Amino acid sequence: MPRYAIIDSDTASDDTIAILLASKFFKLLGITIVAGNVKFENEIKNALFSVEYFNLGVPVFIGSSRPIMGKWRTVEEVHGNNGIGDWKIQEPKISPEREHAVDAIIRLSKEYEGELEILAVSPLTNLALAYLKDPTIVKRIKKVWIMGGAFSRGNTTPIAEFNFWVDPEAAEIVLNAGFDITIVPWETTEDAAEITDDEWKKIESINSKASTFFINVNRTLREYSKKYEGRGSIHPDSLTVTIAYDNSLILQQGEFKVDVETCSISRGAMLVDWYNFSKSKNAKIVLKADKQKFINYLFSILEQSA
Numbered sequence: 669m670p671r672y673a674i675i676d677s678d679t680a681s682d683d684t685i686a687i688l689l690a691s692k693f694f695k696l697l698g699i700t701i702v703a704g705n706v707k708f709e710n711e712i713k714n715a716l717f718s719v720e721y722f723n724l725g726v727p728v729f730i731g732s733s734r735p736i737m738g739k740w741r742t743v744e745e746v747h748g749n750n751g752i753g754d755w756k757i758q759e760p761k762i763s764p765e766r767e768h769a770v771d772a773i774i775r776l777s778k779e780y781e782g783e784l785e786i787l788a789v790s791p792l793t794n795l796a797l798a799y800l801k802d803p804t805i806v807k808r809i810k811k812v813w814i815m816g817g818a819f820s821r822g823n824t825t826p827i828a829e830f831n832f833w834v835d836p837e838a839a840e841i842v843l844n845a846g847f848d849i850t851i852v853p854w855e856t857t858e859d860a861a862e863i864t865d866d867e868w869k870k871i872e873s874i875n876s877k878a879s880t881f882f883i884n885v886n887r888t889l890r891e892y893s894k895k896y897e898g899r900g901s902i903h904p905d906s907l908t909v910t911i912a913y914d915n916s917l918i919l920q921q922g923e924f925k926v927d928v929e930t931c932s933i934s935r936g937a938m939l940v941d942w943y944n945f946s947k948s949k950n951a952k953i954v955l956k957a958d959k960q961k962f963i964n965y966l967f968s969i970l971e972q973s974a
């Protein structure tokens with residue numbers, strides 16, 4: 669039985685690998701682009717380039733070019749000026765679809781009623797807007813996997829993770845809509861999705877079409893992680909897609925009432941009701957994931973696509 673998915677992406681570095689993994693693990697019905705990591709035109713170009721490079725034949729739908737409140741900053745310092753490690757690529761020959769991402773999400777939720785899974789590795793603007801346009805998507809979408817949120821160590825502010833920080837209003841809308849949600853927060857990815865120097869060298873030595881792609885798109889991410897965080901690169905989107913595919917990667921998880929802060933200095937922080945004061949729950953959080961299994965999947969796909 670195939671599993672059907674849409675990947676919602678602010679396509680830069682690790683997002684492109686998440687797209688590749690998603691195309692291997694799922695019947696991928698679309699890539700929906702949303703504002704986040706880098707300039708919007710570059711995100712669209714990077715998604716089209718990934719589809720073309722790996723010959724995926726997956727449609728790319730353009731979504732929201734800004735978060736709901738319109739306030740955010742892109743992070744070219746993390747991903748490179750073009751979002752893919754300043755790799756000089758050719759202009760993609762394929763084009764995005766005419767249909768808006770929000771409409772594509774609503775339409776596909778009808779065509780694949782009860783079967784569609786959303787791999788949200790980006791700010792949640794598109795999904796929030798789709799829900800506001802048609803709240804009945806909640807009962808048709810089987811599952812929403814979210815890479816986002818930090819509850820202790822933010823990567824964008826001291827307490828906020830990037831995807832939640834870019835569009836906390838969208839995160840708030842999605843978290844409270846009634847979807848079946850599993851969140852892979854930043855802290856879990858720091859532990860289970862780091863590519864060390866050793867692993868980086870091994871990927872280089874695979875020397876396949878896919879490993880060459882991996883090294884090029886993640887070059888700036890690696891330099892950034894080394895310089896500012898003193899470690900290997902973190903690949904949160906790839907881990908989230910792999911967890912969505914194989915739930916046995918989840919070593920520890922809990923179900924909680926989860927919220928997001930939308931005010932001033934703590935904007936984007938994820939609030940977890942650890943002790944269930946609210947007597948309600950709206951999302952599962954993956955607290956620990958199996959790094960070895962993740963690495964095995966990643967390596968086998970980078971080797972396959974020789």
Ligand SMILES: O=c1[nH]cnc2c1ncn2[C@@H]1O[C@H](CO)[C@@H](O)[C@H]1O
Nearest residue numbers: 746789790823829830831902904905
């Ligand atoms: O410093 C960073 N390292 C890894 N991913 C980052 C970083 N900054 C932004 N993102 C982007 O935001 C999510 C993780 O917070 C990921 O979806 C990634 O695309």
